Amino acid sequence: MFNDEIPIRIGISSCLLGEKVRFDAGHKKDLYLTNILGKYVEWIPVCPEVEVGMGVPREAIRLVGKANNPNLVGTKSGRDWTDEMKKFSQMRNKQLAEMNLSGFIFKKDSPTCGMERVRVYSQSGSPSKEGIGIFARSFIEQFPLIPVEEEGRLNDIKIRENFIERVFAYNRLLNLFSRKFSRGELVRFHTYEKLQLLSHSEKHYRELGNIVAKAKFYGTSELRERYSKIFMEALKIKTTTKKNANVLFHILGYLKNILDKFEKDAIVKIINDYQNELVPLIVPLTLIRHYIEKHNIEYIKFQTYLNPHPKELMLRNHV
Numbered sequence: 295m296f297n298d299e300i301p302i303r304i305g306i307s308s309c310l311l312g313e314k315v316r317f318d319a320g321h322k323k324d325l326y327l328t329n330i331l332g333k334y335v336e337w338i339p340v341c342p343e344v345e346v347g348m349g350v351p352r353e354a355i356r357l358v359g360k361a362n363n364p365n366l367v368g369t370k371s372g373r374d375w376t377d378e379m380k381k382f383s384q385m386r387n388k389q390l391a392e393m394n395l396s397g398f399i400f401k402k403d404s405p406t407c408g409m410e411r412v413r414v415y416s417q418s419g420s421p422s423k424e425g426i427g428i429f430a431r432s433f434i435e436q437f438p439l440i441p442v443e444e445e446g447r448l449n450d451i452k453i454r455e456n457f458i459e460r461v462f463a464y465n466r467l468l469n470l471f472s473r474k475f476s477r478g479e480l481v482r483f484h485t486y487e488k489l490q491l492l493s494h495s496e497k498h499y500r501e502l503g504n505i506v507a508k509a510k511f512y513g514t515s516e517l518r519e520r521y522s523k524i525f526m527e528a529l530k531i532k533t534t535t536k537k538n539a540n541v542l543f544h545i546l547g548y549l550k551n552i553l554d555k556f557e558k559d560a561i562v563k564i565i566n567d568y569q570n571e572l573v574p575l576i577v578p579l580t581l582i583r584h585y586i587e588k589h590n591i592e593y594i595k596f597q598t599y600l601n602p603h604p605k606e607l608m609l610r611n612h613v
């Protein structure tokens with residue numbers, strides 16, 4: 295731990311925090327984000343439409359033209375905001391780069407903030423849901439590794455768990471790589487992330503292991519870029535009940551000479567219950583964590599897999 299640790303900062307479409315910045319002077323406050331996740335992160339609000347000077351209230355705007363490069367125009371006046379919004383986005387992204395964000399949550403369906411499936415209108419006026427908001431596209435292109443999501447998709451518990459897991463993981467990467475780091479620190483980081491990575495992709499874990507083993511052959515920035523890219527790609531791959539069960543059995547391997555038969559059988563039974571979807575992941579994990587703490591199993595107790603995000607978020611109570 296360092297005193298200058300980068301906090302977990304998440305960029306967010308301002309209207310999701312309850313700010314009255316929408317075209318009709320309303321908001322889209324999201325109670326999960328404001329009341330629950332907000333206790334653990336620092337929000338960096340952005341309303342591109344207000345910040346670019348459109349005012350509140352304002353004419354509604356929409357995307358018109360080709361899905362991969364549409365224009366942003368007023369629905370009644372036809373005023374074209376495309377160039378201003380693109381320039382604004384570049385400028386705002388430069389500011390955001392200074393803030394070391396660990397994620398961004400966008401407002402769905404917005405022609406400015408929507409991350410996917412935003413309506414794009416043809417010249418004849420018929421919509422197709424193939425667009426990306428102008429600001430969201432610019433942000434994603436500028437920061438391809440930063441986890442992004444929309445508030446609507448976060449209602450899906452698996453998507454929510456995966457997004458928040460990636461946000462916390464990206465923050466750990468930032469804290470490792472934002473200062474001078476030694477190869478030893480990278481080895482330790484990779485060691486602590488082992489089970490977390492295995493619960494997503496063994497292939498990526500091995501690739502990262504190769505990078506760590508050859509660390510001395512890379513320059514600092516190349517090492518940081520290579521490791522970060524594959525690390526974040528790995529965590530984006532969906533975890534499954536089977537992968538988690540494999541990790542749990544892997545941990546049990548470290549306990550096999552310490553626990554008695556009754557204790558081991560109890561853990562196997564609870565992992566099987568998890569595999570059969572009778573109990574959520576938190577149940578076998580809690581039992582296993584108990585024995586790791588009781589017997590102070592050094593190698594396992596620092597694995598981020600055991601505590602990838604605050605337990606109060608209860609993200610593993612439903613997966």
Ligand code: SF4
Nearest residue numbers: 307308309341401407
């Ligand atoms: S969706 Fe984006 S541009 Fe629209 S009001 Fe919300 S923050 Fe502003």
